Amino acid sequence: MLKFLFDTIFMVKVAYNDAPQPWQLGFQDGGSPSIEGIVELHDQVMFYLVIILLGVGWMLGSTIRKFNSNHNQIVHKYHNHGTLIELIWTITPALVLIAIAFPSFKLLYLLDEVIDPVITVKAIGNQWFWTYEYSDYVNDTGETIEFDSYMIPDTDLEPGQLRLLEVDNRVILPVDTHIRFIVTARDVIHSFAVPSLGLKLDALPGRLNQTSAIINREGVFYGMCSELCGVLHYGMPIVIESVSLESYLLWLSSQNSPPEQHEVIVGSLLGDMSAVKPNFCHYKSFYVQRIICHTENTAMLELADKCDLGSRG
Known part of the structure; x- marks a missing residue:
């Protein structure tokens, strides 16, 4: 009864658009400034790549069409070096790399920097489930919020739930709040990844890695362990549910x-x-x-x- 009430309350106005879709080629719907910045950088880099692809393709096609033994009998004749053209094809790629590097460095810094978080969630990878700790909150008995999150088997799925992505205990977080994720592992290397939030962090035994995120809308965000960690690697989904502050x-x-x-x-x-x-x-x-x-x-x-x-x- 308790699970039904929670599902009924928290699933209101939530659409399953933050999970992979059949035949999906692009990014998932972004739910944080992190993924929005990643998508923006991707679009900017693709702009340069398309121009380079068209330019190189045009030059290659022109060369094949004009300089072959059927149309040009001097195709094997030695030519003098062209200093100007060599400077162009050396300097131009360097300028393109600089144009790509500066925004990528800026984004990388913003993704890695964790400044004054409001909430800290610790995700611990296990074979083959996740353990979450809300260690900021300690009650009068010294207990903290901690729970395990297991994938729901196919036989227990309810109508509308996603196969291999649903879990028994979701991570509940508020919207518009600076959240720090601390990731580690107990046994082998795992990876905490939620694409629709722009999160991907390796979980290494004996080491703590951290990142942060601000979820800008309510919803359910699905992820997976993205590091091969054993025979049941597929059985480590991640589900983050963002709700209002209240x-x-x-x-x-x-x-x-x-x-x-x-x-x-x-x-x-x-x-x-x-x-x-x-x-x-x-x-x-x-x-x-x-x-x-x-x-x-x-x-x-x-x-x-x-x-x-x-x-x-």
């Missing part, structure tokens, strides 16, 4: 709560904010305070005051 905070409040409170907490997602106040106050985190300071919801601001989480001031 829904995210309410989801936080439902974690680590007693089972008898689940129905009440899920019901609060429909509007009854008071039902989750006691459990929400467990997460007295600086990060929760920062999230609160970005919301316009009056009820959430009142909740922050009652939990002594601070205010906008």
Whole structure:
């Protein structure tokens, strides 16, 4: 019942357009500034590549057509070196590479730089599932939000779900929030990749890699482990669900709560904010305070005051 309520609430107005489509040749619909920058750089590079392809193709075709033994009997005659043409075909490619390099360096810097994130999510690769930790949030008992995410077998799929892409536990994140992803692995090398968000980071045992993203719309974003990691490599899908800030905070409040409170907490997602106040106050985190300071919801601001989480001031 709990899973049905969560699916019903979070799947409203969500279209499955952030996953691979049959016969798809282009990028998936972008859901973050990162992938938008990647697509823009791709289009810019393709502009130069098309011009180069047409130019080189025209020269090659002209050479084959004009300089062959049937039309030109001096095809094998030695010619003097042309200094000008050699300078042109040396300097021009260098200028093209410079024109491509500068925007790519800028994008690479923006993708790698992680400045003042609001939320940190740790993704741990295992054979063959993912473990996620929301280590920013610690309640009064010292527990953090942590769960495993397994692929749903074909026999358990419901109508409308995507084969080999659905998981039992999704990563829930708020929109318009700076999120840091820390990626590692417990056994072999994995890779955390969500194409529609522009995320791809190697998960190496004993090492932490990080990247960041800002999800700019609500939706469901699908990814996969993109590093061959064993016989069940295909069984490590990644599903990130972006929700509104208020829904995210309410989801936080439902974690680590007693089972008898689940129905009440899920019901609060429909509007009854008071039902989750006691459990929400467990997460007295600086990060929760920062999230609160970005919301316009009056009820959430009142909740922050009652939990002594601070205010906008």
